[in-house]
Each structure stands twice: as C-alpha cells, then as structure tokens.
Amino acid sequence: MNYFLVFQNKSYEEERKGGYLWAPQKNKNGQTFHHWTDMTLIRKGDIIFNSFNGKLVSVLTAQANCQEHERPTGLEQLDLWERDGWLVDVEYSDLEQPITYKKYMEGILKLQDNKYAPFNKSLRGNTGYLFRVSKELANFFFEIIEATNPFLRKKLQTEDNLQLENIKQIENDLNSIIILEKTEKETIIKSRIGQSAFKKALLTIEKKCRLCGVRDERFLVASHIKPWSESNNQERLDVDNGLLLCPNHDALFDKRYISFDETGKIMVKQSLEATTKMFLNINDTMRIKLNERQQNYMKWHREKFSEN
Template sequence: MGKFIMNYFLVFQNKSYEEERKGGYLWAPQKNKNGQTFHHWTDMTLIKKGDIIFNSFDGKLVSVLTAQANFQEHERPTGLEQLDLWEKDGWLVNVKYSDLEEPITYKNYMEDILTLQDDKYAPFNKSGRGNTGYLFRVSKDLANFLFERIERTNPVLRRKFQIEDNLQLETVKQIEDELNSVTTLKKTEKETIIKSRIGQSAFKKALLTIEKKCRLCGVKDERFLIASHIKPWSESDNQERLDVNNGLLLCPNHDALFDKRYISFDETGKVMVKKSLDATTKTFLNISENMRINLDERQKIYMKWHRAKFLQNQLEVSLQM
C-alpha cells in the first residue's frame, strides 16, 4: 500500500457557497460554454479522501472542509442552475464542513500568506487579492500557518481536527522522510520536530515546565494559555521552532496583541504599546505601559527580532498618516 500524502486546497465559494454548504459538497464544471477549461476546475481531480480544503467566503476563512471521498464525475447538482455559464458535466467532491466560530480575515495576514504560498496555482495574487477561479492549491507551510491561526481563535475546532495529537495531516513516516535530508539534526531533535509538526503541544508543554501563567496578567488556567512564539514558527528555522526561549505563555488577549505586533517589549522587559491603541481598547484588553516581564539573555535575542518588526510597523503607520 502506498504512503498517504495529504493535500491542501483553498476554495473560493462566493457564488455557490450557500448551495454547496447546504448540500455538503464542492462542484466545478469540466468546461465552460466555449469548451474551455482551467486549472482551478481541473484541480478538483486531485482531491482524495482525507484532503483538507480551506473555505473562502466574502474574504474570510469561514470553514475547514474534509474530503469524504475521492473526486467523482458528476452533473451540475440541483440548486446550481443559476450558474448557467457552465456546462452541466463536472467534478464533485463530497465534503464535511467544519465551521469556524470566529472567521479569519485573510487580508489581516496577507504578508505571511504571500510568503508561504507557492508561486504556481496559488490562491492569492501579489497584490493580496484572491485569484479569479474556484479551487487553488495550498502549500504545507501555508496550511500549517492557517491552522496556527485557527488554533488561536478557534481552539474547539482545532481540537476537533486533533491537530495536537494524531490528525493525519502528515504521517510520521512522511515527516521522517523529509527530515532524513537534514544531516545536522540529532535523532532526538528529529523526534521533537516530528511531534511539533503533528501539533505544537510539545512546545507548550516545554513552556509549562518553566512558567505556569500568562506573563502579563497572571491567568493560570492552562486551557486559556497559548504558547506564543516570539519569532513566529513560519519564520523560524528548526532549532528556533523548538527553542523554549523563543516562547511566552500568554492569555488569548495578550497573545493576540503580541502576535499582531500591537505590543512588544524593550531591552528591560517593559511593554511597548502601539500608538494606535486608544485608552478604552487598552483598558478592555488589560494592557498598560507600566507592565513589565522578565527576559533571560536568550529570550532577549528573540525579542530584539520581534521589537524590530514592531517598530517597523509603527514607522509605516506614521508615514501613512
């Protein structure tokens, strides 16, 4: 039996979302009225049972779809008759929709998305707008990034997909094959990376051995603590991804502020707050310029990277005003 390799896609469903959502499927025509076909239709034939499709509707990631079977040839389903620009013959994939409680707006993360997506058959163009079409391919790096965003804002859905444990996003064997080319890694390092690729629970557990509460507000309930990378996972090398010094335990409010670089910390650990945050917002999010955290020497190195990005964002906002 061949090795299972999961593929990832993103579907733009603006015209057909309600009908396809209600019917539990995706459908694309084989040709248009002029007999033409396009990769964003023919890529439906790449979908296999177990593949993941990120759903886009009205500029937001609103659902994560799991293919329940391989693609099949299928006439245009009842309910899509209004899309008369297409021929009746098409491809259909039965999918399970898992809706996000808090949809994710792509434009808020477009810089990262454009960096992580592949150059060819990608969902977004260089200006950050969705490419015209239906189904597009998603790289593994972009898929991991999107799941990181889901984990931060939709923890229940993240658990539903069992990302932290054993969802077959990537099999252990597949990850081992990828790491075999990295000769500089020790066996123990490879094993840790495998755990981190299946989920980042190992990173959080490592942080919990050092600290037991949010660095800023003191929340202790582990269900509401997020292991936040100072230098993001997507921009770190393998060693940095595993380095416990590249992390802070934060509550959801403070993690969101830190992740989006509305706050950072100076060399002494004193919080730096983005000027655009008004007094009311700071009060509700429990952030104050008087807050301070302790940073060891290695954490200060990572924080210097984060601070530079924070200051760059401040400068860019000032120039736009």
C-alpha cells in the same frame, strides 16, 4: 495528503447545504481552467480551506475521491457553465470566528507556492474556484485557527493536556524497564506538544493504533517516523511521516526499541526481555502496511534503530 483552498462566493450556500464541492469541466465556450481541473487531484482525507466573502469560514475534509458528476440540483442559476463537472463529497467544519485573510496576507504570500497559488501580490484572491495550498501555508492556517477560535483552542488544549498526561505515564512505565537521560525525556515530551494539526490530519486517514488497534482518540499519539526535531517544515506536516500509535507503542517507536522492515514487519531490540515485550504488547509476528513515502521515512528510522 494534499491541501487546497476553495473560493465559494457564487455557490457557497448550495454547496454548504449539500455537503459537496462542484466545478464544471468546461464553460459555454468549451474552455477549461486549472482551478476547475485541479478538482481531480482531491483524494479522500485531503483538507480544503473554505473562503467566502474574503474570509476563511470552514475547514473541509474530503470524504471520497473526486468523481465526474453532472451539475447538482440547486446550481441551475449558474448557467455560464456546462452540465458536466467534477464533484467531491466533503464534511464542513465551521469556524466560530471566521478569519480575515488581509490581516495575515504577509505570511500567506511568503508561504504559498508560486504556481497555482490562491492569492496574488495585490493582496487579493486570484480569480477562480480551487487553488493549491502548500503544506507550510496549511500549517500557518491551522496555527491561526487555533489562536483565534476559542472553542477549538480550548478543545486542542484539552487534547494537549491529555497527551502530556499520557507522556508522564509513559515516563513512569519506561523508568521501570529503560534508563532515560533527562534530555531524552524532554525530547519525548516536546515532540508531543503543539502538534494538534498533525494529529487531526492523521485521524482523517486512520482511526486506531497501527499495532494494537486502540481506537480511543484520547490515547492515540501522532508519532513522527522521522522526529520533529530532525525534520524540515514540510516533513513535520507530512502525514506520510506519521503513524498513529497508542502510548506504549509510541514510546517504544520513539526510542527506537522497535522499527519496521521493508515489508512492514516489526523489528524488536534484542535487549527487550520476553516479559517486557509481553507487558508492552509487542511480538515478533506484528506487521503494518506502509505506502511508498512511508517506506522512505521508515528507512531513516531503521538506520537509527540499527545504530542504537
């Protein structure tokens, strides 16, 4: 998943109403710029932070890959641009409390990349349309959003409480079949709390448990392949370092009682008895799809699985 920030000062009303982003391929002089051509980098599920009048007002989710598209109806007044352009269908999630960037500019400048970044050292947005956002800066934005938007914060706290209830249930279930040290239980709990942004990102690309198909979001856990405690900041937010799993399968995966080989076929610890596997809904024929980056993370997980 990639992250971007769009400055929509000229076309916000039209694009917001139409549910899209659009940038020209060239201006009237035949020139093009990276903040237009970067539209082609957007893929379905990517996140775009929306800036209007100096504030973060919405978080957008790409509903499809970028496509070539003529200038949409409603943008005719912007006649400095040619008709050919790039379009991305997006879903707008508006913030109750827009965020003023200047209040957080010190942190923003530290976390954004040096190249193609949205803001400059003059504490202003760079001239242009679409800019790249580092995963560290995206995480920073999500933290600010959760802290400043009461409704969203309440919603996320509710999700965290549900996750904690699920984890307590997992502890009870596992205690009947697996002996866990106190520090190990604490690790499981801590790894589930405060990761709402990571779960939201995963939910944009998959909607159910990878193994059993449970779809109720209240009972889906954003499970890190390489654990939060052992990952760097980039790895913690990388959706390729995650799987959506139901509580049962997440607990088994977290404790490395299951893993997956290079083809995505499940690997199960021999110490799990047939009855245990039946109650926890796992069998040796299960298989999941893994992309190349997930396979790299899974290699790490598989090595730890073999050590146990």
